[in-house]
Amino acid sequence: MKMFTPKYPLIQKIFSKVQCYTIVFLLTPGIFVFQMTVVFPHLATTLDASIPKQVAHICLATFCFINVVGNMIFSILIDSTVKRPNKEGTFCEYCRMLRPAKSWHCRQCNVCILKRDHHCTFIARCVGLYNQRYFILFLGHVMVSMIYATYYNYYYVSAKFEDHGWIVSAFRIINPLLRFIIPEPMSIKDMYVVYLFMNVGLIVWSGCLFIYHLRNVVMGVTAYEAKYSELMNSTNWRANLISVFGTKWYLAILWPLADSPLPDYVKWE
Template identity: 30%
Template sequence: MCFIVTGCKYVAQMYPKQFALVVHPCAVGLILAGTVFFTSVEMFYVVPLIVGTEGLLYKIAWLVTIFIVFNLLGNMLACYRTDSSVENLPIDRQVPTPEEEHLWHHCDYCQVLRPPRSWHCKLCKSCILRRDHHCIFTATCIGHNNYRYFFWFLVYMMIGTFLSLATHLILFIINEDMRKNYFLFYLVRLDFTYLQKIYEFGFQFNCINLILVLNVYSFIFPLIMLGYQIRTIYLNTTFYTATSDLKYNQGPRKNFKTLMGKRGLWTFFSPVIRSPLLHDGTQWETKYLDINNC
């Protein structure tokens, strides 16, 4: 994971324009294609083998799926469309007041003073308020204004891929005919003779196991990223300052509301729920100073 992040960061810094032109469409397309693919496999193949297609459970499964996909793609779109750049601030808030000026820092790229916790992004070509990192899967920087959407985007990606894995496990347990199509069946039995005759297994065996492997990787990635972000919320840090800048930590509850807005956990249910942030991202309360002095 660290190797991938470091590699992407290096290439993005060296070739920002080419990186954005190539990597952003590929990464966004991967999310869209993966969502359509796993949704189709689960709802038209795996789930019908578990509960059928006529009963109430299948209808409930569709409602849950629609809810997850709506929040996954909705938060992804809202993250992209929500501007966290300093330039999005009112003109009078883009310059410090005399008492705040010593807390702002100079941006070598923009050649102006910028608020605390804002940093320049070469890909976005602007300074981002409380910049966390640049996300290739939403094709934008994650900052003060759109962090909420990014966090729930990760949460719903993890929920969706977890439920997809869970349906495979349930199918493996309850459907004796399908069980032998999973290599898990042979691993659990410590029966490795199937490796000698794997070419004899049909198209269904190869497809279902490939899907399962892809599902495992699709689950692990958001799970790891979510681990980073839970720590970020808990300590009110950022992806790149996870352990080096703890002075903004005001406790888990206040940190959560600072990043998610006044409605807090209600934002889990939909990206369209309005949740005003506590401030505009230029003034940050610390353990040592009040908000008017930091």
């Protein structure tokens, strides 16, 4: 019997892993460290913030960081692969076994995934039954954290320039040709403006993905099924949400370590 061998270039696997580790170990902690060691002390001094306000800011920033990193790590570590053949379902030509409904084979991971939503290159793993909760909450907390950070970064960048000079810097970054008209040399202040742009970009990126995937959850479909409008049904939206975020969803959205088990009717393995 002929076996099917999925082809996935090694260079793509390496790039996916490097991208994942960069986000986990460099980008996310780097943003938090910059906020807490550069932006926060400067604003606390400039705005003469009181001790209670500083403590509140530190607590909120730490809460955002824990939720972003926690949900990101769990979405990477938690496995949603089909561990054993099912008694009924669709037949996978690659794994040569029956798999539960809504389970699909991923050519990148080379395994069948329970309730496969999609393969995410940013976390180098498929999003499926058991890690979908963490992936969506990761996007949601990134969006909230970036909105929170951008609010303070705006005042931080404004304090570095005089008379709204950061706006001129922003135009020079967007259109390099303006450097011939505005001869002022580049400085470290321009990098702060780039950082502010990065914050806004992350808000748009995470916000769009969060809204898209949350809508699919409410409608009871995966990313693949979302292509077919006739499969969408928001009538059982509450049950659809519980099937992803668990029976204690109200704790899951606040704390990545919260125990929020899935209801029995979605445990297909």
